[in-house]
Amino acid sequence: MSNIAPHLPLRTERHALEAAAAAAVRIAQLANDPAHNEQLPSRQAQWLSDYGLTAIGVPAALGGLGASILTQVEVVRIISAADGGVGQLLQIHYVMLRGILEDYSKTARQRIVSDVLAGKRLANALAEVGGKNKFALKTRVERRADGQLVLNGSKFYSTGAYLADWIWLAAASEQGGAGIWLHRDTPGLTLVDDWRAFGQQHSVSGTVRFEDIILDADYVLLREGPMKRTGLTFPQILHAAIDTGIAAGALQAGVEYLRQHARPWVESGVDRASEEPHVIRQIGEFALALRAAESLLREAARLFDQHLQDEHDTALQSELILAVATVRAHSDSASLKISSEMFSLLGASSALSKWNLDRFWRNARVHTTHDPIRWRLHHVGNYYLNGVDPGEYTAILAKGEQGRDRGQ
Structure with missing residues (x-):
């Protein structure tokens, strides 16, 4: 692993996993030091690029590794x-x-994928504060009399945006929802x-502001038709990976x-804390919780x-949604349990800030406040109890919007 160089x-x-392990060693060295808690993770973000990790999702046909979801x-x-x-x-x-690969113009796709292959990073600006919910968008795209599209508004919870090269955002328009890509150097x-x-x-999930930004139509996609039923499954499984990783880091x-x-x-x-039978038993319980989350994740x-291989297989869609909901619940529980309860084994000195x-x-x-597990449990329970097909909330919200549009 150590021979993987930036x-x-x-x-x-295999090289991707080895590179991740090598990058993680350097990232952990900074994370161990409380002096770095409040500092921007500029070096850590750059290491993600330098070790090639940001490009592994680019398909082989476009010059990337085309890494599997598992990898x-x-x-x-x-x-x-x-x-x-940093995992987030x-x-x-x-x-x-994944979004730019599935949609958008050839011009936008080629430009952004080329930048990713060169080590550039992507982020988003989706949620807003102050509305009924995070999807109640005040950020809007308006078409001026001269035909130009102009963007105004503000976002919060813009994960990674401050250190990214390209930022994707969602906005409202007269034609419905719009997905927009902006380069960090865009005026406004x-x-x-x-x-x-x-x-x-x-x-670095802070604020992004948009002031009279004139948009390039190649980088704007107006939403047509319902959202994919499994549209949130990919971000959801990666969120589970974050929590599972946190649980592993805490246990180690x-x-x-x-x-x-x-x-x-x-x-x-006994002479050492590691020989105490109660400590051994509790570490075993933590390890079982972690191993369960890791197994479910894989x-x-x-x-x-x-x-x-067959995205239209509805039975497989349901099974995937249920599987991801299951690992989300287990990774949520494992990360909170291990990271909190381990202090009962370590003693009072472990609470010192220096550690x-x-x-x-x-x-x-x-992180576990990101998406309420109670609703993942609801979908699983509703499926088993009432035979209701499980879904992700974007598709469910979209279905509701369509019903209101038809006056239902």
Whole structure:
């Protein structure tokens, strides 16, 4: 693994995993130091590019590796074990790359894919604050009298945008929803470093503002027809990879602390904390929770790759949605459980800021608020109890919008 050097093109999926492991070592060295908690992850983001990880999703026909979903999921998991926030930078990059490959003009696709192959990074600006929900968009595209499209508005939770080269956003228009790509140097675009959260600081999910931006029609896509039923399955499985990675990082850090720094309890009668039977049992429980999440993650990823061979198979769509919902629930639970409860084994000194062990819980607690697990459980339960086909919320919301349009 150590012989993978930055800037080398990755030509096999094994090399991609080795490169991820090598990059993770460097990222973890910074993450271990609490002095880096509040700093922009500029170096970490650049390492994702330098190690070739940002380009693995580009199809082989376009000059990339064409990595499987399983490999992309594994890469996000490996990086997230080092730093969940940096893992989220990679997660949103992969999601946005998949979007440009599926839609948009040839001009936009060639330009952005070429930049990705050169190490450039992608991000998004989707959610807004202050509305009924995050999809109640105030950001709008208007067509002026001269025919030009002009964009105005503001976004928050713009994951990775501050450090990205290309930013995708959703806006409203008279013709419905619009998906827009903007280069970071676009006149009228302002990126603000104002993400201040107690966890996932390195996801840099702050504000993006758009002021009288004249759009290039090649980089604008007006939504036509319903959203894909499985449209959110890819970002969802990558979110599960982030949480699974955080759980793995927390367990590894806890084990290292137990071996090197923790003292046994006075009643234990053993010389080392790692020999305490209660500690051993609890670490076993943590390991089982992690192994379950990892197994479910890989199984869902393999199912995703199978789904891509026949995306119109509705039974396979349902199975994929259920599998991803399952791993989301398990990874959510594992990340929170391990990152929080491990302190009961490590002793009071483990709470000292110099160890920075709380970063795993902070990252898990913030990231798991992203998409409520209660609704993933609802879809699974509704399927088993009432036979209701499971879906992702974008498709469900779109179906509701269509019903209202027809007066239903």
